[in-house]
Amino acid sequence: MSAPLLVFIVLAALAVGGALNLILQKHPIHSALSLIVVMVALAGLYLLMGAEFVAAVQIIVYGGAIMVLFVFVIMLLNAGIEEHTNFSKLAGFAGIPLALVVTGFIAAAITHANDNVLAASQTGAVAPTKDLSMMLFREFVYPFELTSFLILIAIMGALVLAQREHR
Amino acid sequence: MIPTSYYIILSSILFGLGVIAFVFKRNIITIFMSIELMLNAVNLAFVAFSRALGRLDGQVFVLFVIVVAAAEAAVGLGIVILIARNRQSLNVERVDLLKL
Amino acid sequence: MSFLYANAFLLISLLKIIIMVFLVLTVNAYLTWFERKVVAHIQSRWGPHRVGPHGLLQPLADGAKFLLKEDPTPAGADKFVYFLAPLLSLALALTSIAIIPFGPDPLPWLILGQKIYLGITDLNIGILGLFAITALGVYGIALAGWSSNSKYPLMGGLRSSAQMISYELAMTMSVVGVLLTASSFSLRDIINAQAGSHGLFGWQGIFSWNIFAGPLPQILGFLCFYVAAVAETNRVPFDLAEAESELVAGFHTEYASFKFAMFFIAEYTSMITVSCLCSILFFGGWLSPFPPSWTFTFYLPSLILIPFGAWVIWDGLKYETMIGKAILPVIGLVMLGIGGALIALPALNSFIQGPFWLLSKILTFLFVYVWMRGTLPRFRYDQLMSFGWKLLLPVSLANVVITAGAILWRGY
16 A cells, blocks of 8 residues: 555545535535535646646636636525425436446446556656646647637626626 | 556546436536536546656646636526526526526 | 654654644734734834733733634524635645745755755645645635625625635736746746846846846736735735725624634735745845855844844843843843854854845735735725726736747847
């Protein structure tokens, strides 16, 4: 039980626990907090794999901006506890075991695959940010400029949607 | 030290939990959060494969996925605010008809 | 014994963390004393001067008050989130101290076979890690405001978090100029880049710091960063969301005693972090303002400590109360002792130069923080938001573009 494996198990348990909590909680703000826990755990996993820049961007953008947006909307809309509607028992009995079986099947298929890639060990060697940025601004410069367009369109869309009705 | 398949299994578990949350929850905002959970699971798979293959393409693509998720969350939550304003409820079972 | 050597790194890091937490909490306590004294003197009054000599034991009294007060929870508050918010603020604020390097050289002795650097860690993504922690700090305030189930905290919390996320952008963009100059995110590399540069007109020392030298002197970047950082930490003149005359007490209205103390400590700790960052990024960190060839300036710490210690002894001997007559001369003697030891042991003297200059810069920035609190009026909320979005963000973006242009033009 080496240290990296221990850290992986702790972070993976946090991530899965957070995702389960997202499903099981009734109030959306608690689900949002659980999702933040999942994102921070995933950032830890990225650090374990050596992707330090991606980990930092995950916390800054996902955890510090997108989830803040979710939390603001939940607070502003005063979202309360979910109402209790008629939950189909058949869907519960058949659906959840089926989902587990499908997930297990995919997992088994992956682990028994004959590919060298999946058995390769993650060394945890650090990926230099300089190489990442070279690749981003050389091979991927066209998608990069397109994403800036995309953000501009999203800002305009959000502004138009949030306008008050003016007659 | 840690085989790549461990990360892929974790990613598929998270994705499966995201799908379960998407199907079973009734609050629009929680459904949105399950979409973000699924995107995160995919990001984890991208980074795991990028390290296994020794290339950085996966990590660059993760940055793009994060940007797209941000744009989608912004516009989507704008729509959610409008729905809440018009229907006075955040329950998806109330917004399944075009008629108010 | 071999267990100690096998896990040496982990144990040493744990020890450093414990020491650092104690140090930061003590500095916080005396920072509150310092603030109250300075603001009081700006306002022509005394400040705390009864509890202990010159009010030096006031933080102890405050701490006792915080621990012993009643701790009510508002009705209808979401209990889990209500308890989580101050914990989150405090944990994040204390974590940011881990990334800051305090001195260039390791200790001269090896402990358990490890070199002990002053500073808990040196991340490759140092400054990005600090920004990540700052970004998460918004949650403490937003959740505190919401979970109190009351109007004023909700308004204050929402306003405060909106302010924080607006100024976060300007803060991160204004640092990019420094990052372009240093070509690295790591804080130690940034300071070493300032040490290695040739400085303005080729002069070393103060003229090689980022604010005066490099491809473009980062004056605009520093001003943007400082203003944005003051807004991030919710201090005057940007503290509308927690001001007493505006919104009762903003997001921490419903918090009493220990939970309020946690918010308080988090705010002062983030003040300390911002001061550390300003000195490291723009003012050379642990580099002395004198050129390295002027080794006679190594005696400056002793030159400051010895007269100050003598004054403290003289002031203590004629102090009114018995406690003052007992404590102050002891403090003065300790200062004289340290000053004398520095003159006598040149190895210790050269080791202490780096941390001494960094600490003086940090104290200067903390004094400017407190000075602004005593003198400036606060912004109105719409003025604050338009200032952040319409002035600071475009200016910091312009700084990035101009710095990049300067690098290309001067061929760095």
